[in-house]
Amino acid sequence: MQIGICGLGTVGSGVFNLISENGQEIKRRIGREVTIAQVGCRRDHPDCDLSVTNVTRDIFDVVKNPDVDVVLELIGGADDALKLVMEAISNKKHVVTANKALIAEHGDEIFSVASKNGVQVRFEAAIAGGIPIVKAVREGLSANKIDWIAGIINGTSNYILTEMSKPSSDLAFVDVLKDAQKLGYAEADPTFDVEGIDAAHKLTILSSIAFGVPLRFDAIYTEGISGITAEDIGYARELGYTIRHLGITRNLKDSVELRVHPCLVANDHMLAQVNGVMNAVMVGSDAAGATMYYGAGAGSGPTASAVMGDVIDIVRTDGVHSIANLGFMPESLEAKRVMEIHEVVGGAYLRIVVSDKPGVMANISTILSHHEISIEALIQKDARGGDAHVVIITNTVLEKSLNEAMQELAGLEETRGDVASIRVAEFS
Numbered sequence: 001m002q003i004g005i006c007g008l009g010t011v012g013s014g015v016f017n018l019i020s021e022n023g024q025e026i027k028r029r030i031g032r033e034v035t036i037a038q039v040g041c042r043r044d045h046p047d048c049d050l051s052v053t054n055v056t057r058d059i060f061d062v063v064k065n066p067d068v069d070v071v072l073e074l075i076g077g078a079d080d081a082l083k084l085v086m087e088a089i090s091n092k093k094h095v096v097t098a099n100k101a102l103i104a105e106h107g108d109e110i111f112s113v114a115s116k117n118g119v120q121v122r123f124e125a126a127i128a129g130g131i132p133i134v135k136a137v138r139e140g141l142s143a144n145k146i147d148w149i150a151g152i153i154n155g156t157s158n159y160i161l162t163e164m165s166k167p168s169s170d171l172a173f174v175d176v177l178k179d180a181q182k183l184g185y186a187e188a189d190p191t192f193d194v195e196g197i198d199a200a201h202k203l204t205i206l207s208s209i210a211f212g213v214p215l216r217f218d219a220i221y222t223e224g225i226s227g228i229t230a231e232d233i234g235y236a237r238e239l240g241y242t243i244r245h246l247g248i249t250r251n252l253k254d255s256v257e258l259r260v261h262p263c264l265v266a267n268d269h270m271l272a273q274v275n276g277v278m279n280a281v282m283v284g285s286d287a288a289g290a291t292m293y294y295g296a297g298a299g300s301g302p303t304a305s306a307v308m309g310d311v312i313d314i315v316r317t318d319g320v321h322s323i324a325n326l327g328f329m330p331e332s333l334e335a336k337r338v339m340e341i342h343e344v345v346g347g348a349y350l351r352i353v354v355s356d357k358p359g360v361m362a363n364i365s366t367i368l369s370h371h372e373i374s375i376e377a378l379i380q381k382d383a384r385g386g387d388a389h390v391v392i393i394t395n396t397v398l399e400k401s402l403n404e405a406m407q408e409l410a411g412l413e414e415t416r417g418d419v420a421s422i423r424v425a426e427f428s
């Protein structure tokens, strides 16, 4: 089996170098060498010695090359990647990709064509970089009924929130994003990270491989971290919480929850301890219970490790298709309604800016009690110009009721502007 690498950016260069550094260790494991038949890249990478490699500037040469058995799609993006993968499959080549958008948005079509052509499509590197989460869910936990997954699956957002959370930090969101870009964590278009789209792609795939439901990127609720302020982080800390961007999916009787958004996570929960660019995924399942997987979710080495794990699986099995792409037999996938976000139930953090007058607190609690929302914790802080910040953690509430209460709170004569809210994470 020979591979063809398409794309020599952060991931492609990592794979190229991993093969030369660990080739012998890999051979000890699988009894043969993994060799590169061709590399397709628009430009060389300074860290890769391509002198003895067959290099082409046209990535489509790689999928036409008869010596290539496994195509590594590491160019990212949408249109070209889809075209490349489809051509590789119709030329009967196995595909390994790190492209989460490709799988989340076109996976059904890709898997169906791959199965007709008798080739494998593997995507471990698409989710959580170096953490073998696809393998854990699709293989390690395959005897379980999986109930829920909750994870930090965008390293850039986690890095930004971590930096903003440092007690000494007075950095604003934009400054920290610039740092994340310099460090090479952010997507080419950083709105994919900070607006939650990257996490939404990954959670879409995780939900399907966990519950055996079709890929529903079209229905996922997506909210990023761009609205989180240093003030919210400080208040949350005072109340015993850390703000993290989570992907949460739950398998319910007739529907699935599928949502990515910022959350308050209790400080003593393991996910609150996940800092910087690191990712962590918790999986709740019936036999194994809750298990957690932690590691680098991005970067050259971790992502190359995931790509090569897939390549090695294909070589080990001589390309014989042994695992359904989404971990469930295609005819057994069960289409379920994706819950609307207003149907979700949980606690919430509210921040209300009010003019500091007698009776304001009574008005707030009257509105909340009309909607049967009880208060778990409350703090009040003086703000500029005689205003006050009232910060509340509610008990469990239906999001629809919470939204109605928030509108009424915003309509109070004493309230300044909209009411800010962040969901409180629950893990069960």
Ligand code: HSE
Pocket (backbone or CB within 6 Å): 126, 128, 129, 153, 154, 155, 156, 157, 185, 186, 187, 193, 198, 297, 298, 299
């Ligand atoms: N931009 C992604 C992240 C890279 O920050 O997690 C890995 O998919």
